[in-house]
Amino acid sequence: MRAAWIIAKNVIEESIRKKEIYVLFILSVAMMSVVAMASFFSLTGLIKYFTELSFLIITYITVIIAVVVGARQVPTELNSRTIYPLMAKPLKRSEFIIGKWLGTSLISIFCFLVFEGIFIVLLFSKGSGISCILIQGIFLHILQIMLISSIVICLSTFMTNAANATVSILYFILGYWIGKAISDALDNCGAFLAWILRSINYILPHLDYFDLSKKIVHQWQPVPAWVIITVMIYAVVYISIFLLIGTLKFQRKQL
Amino acid sequence: MEPVIEIRNLHAEYRAGREKTIALKGITLSAYKGEIFGFIGPNGAGKTTTINILLGFMYPTNGNAVIFGEKSSSLKNRFRIGYLPEIAYYYPFLTPFKILTMYGKLFRIDKAILNNRIDSVLATVGLTEKKNTPVRNLSKGMSQRLGLAQAIINDPEVLILDEPNSGLDPIGKREMRDIILGLKNKGKTIFFSSHQLSEVELICDRVGIIDRGQILKTEKLDQIVGKIHTKQTVLEDIFIRMIKDKRT
């Protein structure tokens, strides 16, 4: 795993040197500031609206960072031929994939935590504070970033940059609706179609399980610990599956 | 003599959609301990494909490649191999020092030893002054030297060099030749692919000639050239004659 960590550090170093993260950072801070400063009908202390929109901005910007950083990892290594000296070293292909995922996840999580820090500062300035459910929400979101990074890295082993980014973002949007869409469809379909739909429901990861934003916004009580643990196991299972698929695909790849 | 690299009946093909291109048609060759083996052939002959299989970048359709008696691409072997790719590109945002540190760590070299090793290899390839210059600011020749530096960072027993002179000026070629000969003197086995025959002629002990995925000859350089020839264009003449004969 030491080799994977070396690859991860390289991903982080590369990402820090690229402009896109800084552009996205400025964009998100600007958007959050606009949301914080916006005034509606001379009302003051609007926390829920600010929390909801800030969470939305942070979620999307972080996912864009994960997708932008993750999607280019394997194709760029191949196109720029940097992969050849690297793979001639004592580095397993699985370590390469895990390293790429780890690096993508860490840089995205770091950005997410910075955004959350800014959000919390703004929240304090509005007279609110940190709640237990907010911490749970941040934790689940970190799991979601790791899951999305694993999907992006898996796809980057056989897709081009643009195709990967499109599919990943599309899945990120649809991943929230899979459960509901399938559940609705199940009520009006035959046994065979129902079997197929339910299989899809089990196979595809539900990204909405990592989203506590509504409970945070509407100041609900914290979620029971068993739920957080189950979601954590759920994330670990899917991350392992995607990394395994990515590794198998990359192992079969002729460089 | 003890063979270090053994390639037996190696077949390989490329697929682009439904199109299939046969790259290697059952090549067999060996490189022995302490020698410089020149692997020569025209462009597209299958030199890089052979090297790619040796390093595990590609999978053969048939046959096998062995280094130190086990599968050439095994993890264990990679600790003993150094590789210089034909066109060497390195992370442009890193400096030679950071690149060598990263590769050195992959070889699990201890940090204190690694720092000394980096200074030593940078001195060997003449890049000491550019230690902290980002790769994007290095010239092509310097990049090629950096390529050689990363290939020897683990003090390998076998060096696989794919077109090491590509893109180098005459001075660069001379320096590269001296470095390779220096490594040979240290007892390293060098597998060296090139189509610059004059270079091969000057440093190789044995050569293998490959064309269209087939080995035409594998012999000691002086046996191929024969005693009747004396000047440096000799290998080139023989090579061209051999290729022409085969194709006609």
Add this chain to the structure above:
Amino acid sequence: MKGKEAQRHRGTEFLLCAFATLCLCALLLEIPLQFYHYSAVSSVSAIPGGEIISKVLGGVFSGSADLLWLKTDEYLHKGVTEHSHCHILEEAGIGGHAQHKHEHNHKHKETDHRHELKYNRLDMLFAKLEYNLKPNITEHLHSKREDELMPWFKLTTMFNPHHVRAYAVGGYWLAYRLGKIDEAIKFMKEGIENNPDGYQISTQMGIVYFSRLKNYKKAQYYFEKALKSQAKMDEYDKAGILRFLAFSHKFQGHTQKAIDCYKQVLSLFPENKRAVQIITRWEQSKE
């Protein structure tokens, strides 16, 4: 070069696949794209091909406005929206609002065993997770935090200035629940400017002048404006406006005009005894 071309080709293929997936998902989610009408960008139709552009962009804007409008409802119910797995929990009798539904459906369940067999333990686990991760018990927004609804009314109208309901309901909340009369009038004036035929906004404006500011002249003006609207209006709405108009006239001392208004109410609902009583009372007071 060949490799690069093949890669580009593959990229195009994937983009097409992604587009196809998007269309499929739109079908699956039953997004009613056909009902989206261009609104905020109607001026685009002046340029060649603008009709299509405005339909597409208008769809995006009005669709966003609709989502923002739904937010107001979500806020009103402490973030509760429809659950995908609620029906599974209902059958298992888990959860707050599920419980009373469970009792309600109990009789029906006894006769229908199909659903009981339909869900397995994994379904139940998913449903329980979802139940715990999302707001699950409908609870009305605490009156002190009703101001939290207001940004969504404003944002809805920013995305779709023709969202009449957002102006009307927003105006009501501002004036009646938050006591911000001036802001309510300003907001609804903007709504009337953008929607001259939006009789609901004029009516709401009239009600604010009538009941909050006791400015019957202004109230009369807005009720009359609402009645002149070309928009389709059902007879209940019309009768309601006429009643308010009648009282606006009455409080200004124009009893005959007030009676005329109530007569119109009576023409719409001839059985309305209350209208008859009021007309009789006002007729007598006039004498």
